[in-house]
Amino acid sequence: MKKSYLVALGLVAGAALSFVGCDKNKNVVVGGVAPLTGEAATFGASTKNGYDLAVSEWNAKGGVLGKQVQLVFADDKGDPAEGATVFTKLIEQDKACAILGTVMSKVSLAGAPICQSAKIPMIATASTNPKVTGVGNFVFRACFIDPFQGTVGAKFAFDDLKAKKAACLFDVGNDYTKGLSEFFKAKFTALGGEVVGFEGHATGTSDFKAQLTKVLAAKPDVLYVSDYYSDVAIIAKQARELGFKGPLVGGDGWDSPKLTEIAGPAIEGCFFTNHYAKEDKSPIVQEFVGKYTAKYKAAPDALAALAYDATNIMLDAISRAGSTDGAAIQGALVKTDLKVVTGQVKFDGERNPVKSAVIIELKGGQQVYKTTVAP
Amino acid sequence: MDKLKSMKLLMAGLIFYVVVQVLSAVGVLNGYFMVIINRSLIGVMFAVSLNLINGITGQFSLGHMGFAAVGAYTSGSITTLIFKLSPRHPEDAVVFVVAIIAGGIAAAVAGFLIGFPSLRLKGDYLAIVTLGFGEIIRTILNNIAWVGGPRGLLGIPKFSTFTVIFVFTMATIILIRNLVQSSIGRSMLSIRENELASELVGVDTTKYKVLGFVVGAFFAGMGGGLLAHLLQIAHPTQYGFYASALILIMVYVGGIGSLTGSIIAAFSLTFLTEGLRVGIDWLRDTAGVPIGTEWTMVIYALLLILIMLFKTEGLLGMREASILIIKEKQG
Numbered sequence: 001m002k003k004s005y006l007v008a009l010g011l012v013a014g015a016a017l018s019f020v021g022c023d024k025n026k027n028v029v030v031g032g033v034a035p036l037t038g039e040a041a042t043f044g045a046s047t048k049n050g051y052d053l054a055v056s057e058w059n060a061k062g063g064v065l066g067k068q069v070q071l072v073f074a075d076d077k078g079d080p081a082e083g084a085t086v087f088t089k090l091i092e093q094d095k096a097c098a099i100l101g102t103v104m105s106k107v108s109l110a111g112a113p114i115c116q117s118a119k120i121p122m123i124a125t126a127s128t129n130p131k132v133t134g135v136g137n138f139v140f141r142a143c144f145i146d147p148f149q150g151t152v153g154a155k156f157a158f159d160d161l162k163a164k165k166a167a168c169l170f171d172v173g174n175d176y177t178k179g180l181s182e183f184f185k186a187k188f189t190a191l192g193g194e195v196v197g198f199e200g201h202a203t204g205t206s207d208f209k210a211q212l213t214k215v216l217a218a219k220p221d222v223l224y225v226s227d228y229y230s231d232v233a234i235i236a237k238q239a240r241e242l243g244f245k246g247p248l249v250g251g252d253g254w255d256s257p258k259l260t261e262i263a264g265p266a267i268e269g270c271f272f273t274n275h276y277a278k279e280d281k282s283p284i285v286q287e288f289v290g291k292y293t294a295k296y297k298a299a300p301d302a303l304a305a306l307a308y309d310a311t312n313i314m315l316d317a318i319s320r321a322g323s324t325d326g327a328a329i330q331g332a333l334v335k336t337d338l339k340v341v342t343g344q345v346k347f348d349g350e351r352n353p354v355k356s357a358v359i360i361e362l363k364g365g366q367q368v369y370k371t372t373v374a375p
Numbered sequence: 376m377d378k379l380k381s382m383k384l385l386m387a388g389l390i391f392y393v394v395v396q397v398l399s400a401v402g403v404l405n406g407y408f409m410v411i412i413n414r415s416l417i418g419v420m421f422a423v424s425l426n427l428i429n430g431i432t433g434q435f436s437l438g439h440m441g442f443a444a445v446g447a448y449t450s451g452s453i454t455t456l457i458f459k460l461s462p463r464h465p466e467d468a469v470v471f472v473v474a475i476i477a478g479g480i481a482a483a484v485a486g487f488l489i490g491f492p493s494l495r496l497k498g499d500y501l502a503i504v505t506l507g508f509g510e511i512i513r514t515i516l517n518n519i520a521w522v523g524g525p526r527g528l529l530g531i532p533k534f535s536t537f538t539v540i541f542v543f544t545m546a547t548i549i550l551i552r553n554l555v556q557s558s559i560g561r562s563m564l565s566i567r568e569n570e571l572a573s574e575l576v577g578v579d580t581t582k583y584k585v586l587g588f589v590v591g592a593f594f595a596g597m598g599g600g601l602l603a604h605l606l607q608i609a610h611p612t613q614y615g616f617y618a619s620a621l622i623l624i625m626v627y628v629g630g631i632g633s634l635t636g637s638i639i640a641a642f643s644l645t646f647l648t649e650g651l652r653v654g655i656d657w658l659r660d661t662a663g664v665p666i667g668t669e670w671t672m673v674i675y676a677l678l679l680i681l682i683m684l685f686k687t688e689g690l691l692g693m694r695e696a697s698i699l700i701i702k703e704k705q706g
Contacts, residue, residue, distance in 0.1 A: 036669045039612075074652065075668050080527075080613055084606050085410050085649065092406035093653075106527050106610040113533065113607050131529050173517045173611075175526035203517075 027070035028063065028324055030055070030314065031090030033101030033111065034125075034307070038078035043103045043303045047125055048073060049296050050307025051100055054315070057291075064319045072096060076107045083107035087114040087122075096120065097324035098317075100310050103303065105129035105175070112139045119326040121317075121333055123310040126303055128176060133351040138330050140351040142310040142342070143275060146176065149251045150183025152273050152357045152373045153224060157184075157249050158191045160359075160371070161271075163221035167197030169211055169235060170226045174203065180226035180251045188224075196220050208235050212242050221246050228253040233262035240266045247271060255302050260365040267362050275302040275342045277358045277369035288341045302342075309340040381549070383698045388545045395537065411649050413537055413605055416544040418641035420598035422625040423551050423634055424591040429623070430632035431555055432587030433567025434493050435502045438509025439595055439622050441489075442482040444614035445512060446596025447603035448522055450478030451531045454604065458532050471534040475543070475600040482596020483589045485512070490588035494581055509619055516611040527610030528603070535605035543601055547594045548699075552634055554590065556701045563587055567632075628682055630689030635696040640689070651675055 034047035055071045063069050072094045074086035083102060090096040091114065099115055099122035102108050108127035115122040116136035124132050124141040128149070133139045157163045166188050170181040178200070185195045197215025201208055208231075215223070216239070225235050225248050232254055239248065247270050254272040278289050278299060288308060292300040300308075313336055318324065321332035337346050343355030359370040395412060398404045404412075425439045453474040458467075485508075492504045522528045554560050562583045565573035574580050603609040625644055629636025651671040658664040682690070 036667075037672050041669075072656070073668060075671070078612075080606050080608050080610055081414060081602065085407075085414065086652075088410045089407045089649070089652075106608060106612070109527070109529060109608045110606045129526060131526075173514070173525050175524065178525060 026067065028065060028067045028318065029070050029072055029094055029096045030311075031087075031094060031096035031099040031101075032071050032073045032311075033076050033083070033086055033090070033099065033107075034073075034103055035078035035107070036075040040078045040104055043126065044075070044078075046301050046304040047101070047103055047307040049292070050125075050300070050304040050309075051311050053292055053295060053304075054308045054311035058311075058315050064315050065322065065324070069315065071100075076102050076104075076111075078104050078107060080106050080110035083110040084114060087111035091115070091118045091120050097326065098122070098314050098329055100307070100314060101125055103127065105132055108132045108139075108141075109135070112136070115139060119330070121314070121326055121330045123314055123333075125306045125310045128179070130350075130352075137351070138326065140313075140333055140347060142306045142313060142345075142353060144355065144357060145352055146179035147183040149273050149357065150180040150185075150226070151187040152359075153180070153249050153251065154184045154187035154191065154193075156271065156273070156359055156371075156373055157222045157224065158188060158193050161222055161247060161249075163193060163246075165194050165196045165218065165220045166222045166224055167215035167218065167220035168195060168199070168224045168226070169197075169208065169215060170200055171203055171228075171231065172200035174227075177226040177228070177251075177253065181224060184224050184226070206234055208238050209242065212239050212244075216242055216244050223248045225250045226253065229256040229259040230262070233259055233267065236263045236266040236270065249273075252302050255360075255367075257299075260362055260367075264365075268364075270362050271359050271370065272362075273357045273373070274360050275357070276305050277360055278367070279369040280358065284339060285341055305341045309342050309345070312340055313338055313345060381701070384549065384552075385545075387698055388541075388548075392538075392541055399537075407649075409537055411645055413535065413540050415642045415645040416537075416540045417598050417602050417605070418622070418625060418645050419544050419638050420547045420594055420601070421622045422629065422637035422641045423547055424594035424598070425622050426626050426629075426632065426634060426637045427551055427555070427563075427594075428587050428591040429626055430637075431560065431567065432563040432584060433570075434584060434587060435498060436489075436505040436588070436591070436619075437502045437616065437623065438489070438505040438507070438512070438619055439591075440599075440614040440618040441505075441509035441512040442485055442592040442595035443599030443602065443618075444509075444516060444609070444611070445482040445485045445592075446475075446478035446599035447609040447614070448478075448516060448528060448599075449481040449596070450474040450600030451528045451603040451609045452522060453477060454532050454534070455528065455530055459530075467532075467534070471532075471539075471604070475597050475604075478600035479593045479597035482599070483593035485596075486588040486590075486592025487585060489592075490585035493584050493588060506616060506619075509614070509616060513611045513615055516614075522609075525611065527608050529608055531603050531607045531609065533604060533607050535601045540601050540605070543597055547597070548634065548638065551590070551594065552699050553701070555634065559583065559586065624679065626689075628679065628689055630691035630693060632693040633689065633691040633695055635694070635699050636689050636691035639691065643690075647678065648675060 032051040035044035055069050059068050076083040076086050103126045105127040108124040112135035116138050121138045126143050128146045130145045168181040170177040196218035199211040199215050201211050225232050250272040252274045316338050317329050317332040321328040345353045345355050348354050356372045356374045358372050361368045361370040428434050428436045489508050517525050562578045565578055566580050625640040629640030659666050
């Protein structure tokens, strides 16, 4: 009995002891959050790389406000409760003056109220849910939101692909894919097109033939598939088997080399909207791709680019604010006008970035930059 | 004697409360500690209530967070709906407490429904049914648009403070302890030890098995409601199988059937997770050991394996702390 208590007490005491913080006043402390474990672990890894790369560049140039930047990173595990804990940790324990992150909207939504009440500015990297920045004036984001991507996709399908009839397929258990499809439908209809099919499928299924047969019966010119790449690959194959010849259009969930690997010829000549294109010839993009590839031996995906941008936007704001005071940084962030990898960024009244999206075509198994579409 | 024991438990709780409040006021415990303590307390509610089902009544539930989801969504919907209609006013606290209890009742109804299969099923089979139940709840929540569907229920007002969570946790511990050590609890224990024998001596096994699920679900539902009002979001993925498994781990690490064990495990495991987070950061940044953040979960799992290897019955086995025992044991 006594021994058991001792074991338990030891666990608690050991844990408590390790909380004794160290002196971080010498540096500008910035918190970084991303899911390194859990369902979105791959997103988290490239997000962390993006933060690290940007911070090391700033530090090589002499840091910010004459001090080195110290990035304190925390894993949110893709869980809101963990998110609330690590946001609090970074602010209260590590005394971070600003927070970068996080990826998933549901986690950012749990962290945002904490930043707001502590008056610490945060930039969510890839949280596309419109409600995230609605939490308060200290909450910003680096990515465009679901309505924008769906809208751009619809505009591209109608204007450039000259489609008159479109059908949508999405995952009912995923807010991101559902949101994209809903906004695609709204814009496509507003432009004068007709959405002839709008079907959801269950999460984790691998047979989409029932839904595909239904939406393809109305002979759409374009099939809008807002799923993630793993589902898209199967959907593309099955759509071709059912005789669909037109292009598939989707969102940034398609951004993976695995897509063309799995889908092969079925995905040829299809398009998706993305935050940036690795093939974009502008120097800022090429410089980022070069540095990232050299450091991490892998091509940067959009998550890495967004994390890199979020870090640059935040550090730029801190240096313009001239202080690490939360309110001062917030004031500087609002006035941001910075050229970053994913475009020229300014924030609108809702603290969402106003920037363009790129359209990427899948050609010969490669992602090829097609065009840039402004909202 | 009985009254004295109850007083002792209340006093222990009160001392904990005062110590935390004082340390928090003087700044020793910062907001980070308070979040961990709040999550530990809610973890206690989940673990103790699951212990009633798995440890005391001897059933096997793998879908405990499903009940928490029902509570979280019910209470969250009530408060968001009411505060959408009118701005904040002094009666808010009353609405909040009523909403949390309503969440508990809704979860209890779900517990009543899931209790029925337990009449026919045992062990692994019951585990599968409860696992399925948890997933069904998650899928239903994903598909109801007015609670946010896959976006989750957003904009829940922040009501759960340390005091509120503490009061609910104490109530959970006291009420479940009293239940376990009443004649009802003895009947539940007899079902765990030998269902056939207890039926032969006249225990209404049907009633007590369902009651175990109903009461367990009620407290889990209230815990879910408190969690939702702490995080200001309720999301279907928070209540999946993985989350239920974490609670199950608390119950087993603490000792199946021991409420004290569940309480200690909920605190130790929550603190351990955060301690590892900070410890690994320290090892890497200060001590220069090249170790990645993702190793926290590996070490956590290793520690769990070690605990279970060396304390196969959990930290406390089936023992209780003396302040949690109402009557002294005979002989």
